[in-house]
Amino acid sequence: MQAKEAAERLKITQRMLRHYEKEGLLEVGRTLNGYRSYTEADLRRAGRIRDFIATGFSTREIRAMAACLSDEGSGPCEGGVEKLREKLEHIDRLRAELDEKRGAVIDRLGTLQNGLATISSR
Amino acid sequence: MQAKEAAERLKITQRMLRHYEKEGLLEVGRTLNGYRSYTEADLRRAGRIRDFIATGFSTREIRAMAACLSDEGSGPCEGGVEKLREKLEHIDRLRAELDEKRGAVIDRLGTLQNGLATISSR
DNA sequence: CCAAAGCCTGACCTACATGTTAACGTTAGA
DNA sequence: TCTAACGTTAACATGTAGGTCAGGCTTTGG
Numbered sequence: 150m151q152a153k154e155a156a157e158r159l160k161i162t163q164r165m166l167r168h169y170e171k172e173g174l175l176e177v178g179r180t181l182n183g184y185r186s187y188t189e190a191d192l193r194r195a196g197r198i199r200d201f202i203a204t205g206f207s208t209r210e211i212r213a214m215a216a217c218l219s220d221e222g223s224g225p226c227e228g229g230v231e232k233l234r235e236k237l238e239h240i241d242r243l244r245a246e247l248d249e250k251r252g253a254v255i256d257r258l259g260t261l262q263n264g265l266a267t268i269s270s271r
Numbered sequence: 272m273q274a275k276e277a278a279e280r281l282k283i284t285q286r287m288l289r290h291y292e293k294e295g296l297l298e299v300g301r302t303l304n305g306y307r308s309y310t311e312a313d314l315r316r317a318g319r320i321r322d323f324i325a326t327g328f329s330t331r332e333i334r335a336m337a338a339c340l341s342d343e344g345s346g347p348c349e350g351g352v353e354k355l356r357e358k359l360e361h362i363d364r365l366r367a368e369l370d371e372k373r374g375a376v377i378d379r380l381g382t383l384q385n386g387l388a389t390i391s392s393r
Numbered sequence: 394c395c396a397a398a399g400c401c402t403g404a405c406c407t408a409c410a411t412g413t414t415a416a417c418g419t420t421a422g423a
Numbered sequence: 424t425c426t427a428a429c430g431t432t433a434a435c436a437t438g439t440a441g442g443t444c445a446g447g448c449t450t451t452g453g
Binding site: 284286287290294304305306324329330331 | 438439440441442443448450
Binding site: 274285304 | 398399400
């Protein structure tokens with residue numbers, strides 16, 4: 150599919166799709182006329198990138214992860230084991246924080262809605 | 272407590288503590304000599320700010336939320352509920368991906384270590 | 394009293410996500 | 424054929440996290 154549709158489906162801008170590409174996070178094929186042609190797999194990958202960025206990862210970090218996480222190519226994974234270990238720590242810590250956060254947000258949502266309900270039912 | 276200890280306990284820099292303050296996310300008392308004096312409550316709050324930032328919230332968003340998240344003041348909470356919902360979506364989506372990824376990382380670690388063990392035992 | 398170590402403010406610099414705009418090629422419909 | 428809508432690249436602009444450094448207090452231990 151073309152850029153416009155891809156961006157719409159991902160709810161990001163075409164600008165950011167190009168940005169991911171320039172940062173080496175995504176490779177997108179071209180049609181004869183030079184237009185980008187996004188596959189469904191591209192969309193899924195881009196969606197993950199979008200979420201990682203929205204959750205505080207830099208393109209640099211994402212790039213490092215991508216190299217080490219690929220199923221094939223045990224090739225260019227320099228010092229990969231340590232990096233992976235570090236990353237695991239980060240991920241686990243983040244998971245815990247996200248859980249906390251999630252709970253807090255949900256609680257708060259409840260409180261707000263109760264508050265609003267209380268007010269509007271006066 | 273003083274700035275140095277606060278920063279050490281939070282594992283961030285004094286710079287960032289001051290930054291939070293300047294951004295209006297944190298109010299810290301002063302001693303007679305003008306030094307900041309952090310209470311335990313300040314630490315907890317700063318820790319939360321740190322985690323929010325590390326998880327992709329901007330100071331602007333946190334500020335908006337702070338209004339929404341405070342236990343009192345149901346006052347200036349414009350559109351807060353929707354924002355909270357959006358963030359929840361991101362968080363949940365990412366949680367799922369992190370789980371996936373975590374599994375992949377663990378597998379990959381195993382593979383690498385087996386590989387190394389195989390080599391070193393030759 | 395002096396030096397070391399802390400604190401303060403303010404300014405400057407970097408990295409990076411993201412928006413916007415200009416200049417230009419392509420495609421499809423009236 | 425003309426125009427609108429789409430695509431492309433490249434350049435410039437902005438907002439913000441975060442580092443670092445300078446100049447100048449205060450506190451504390453020898």
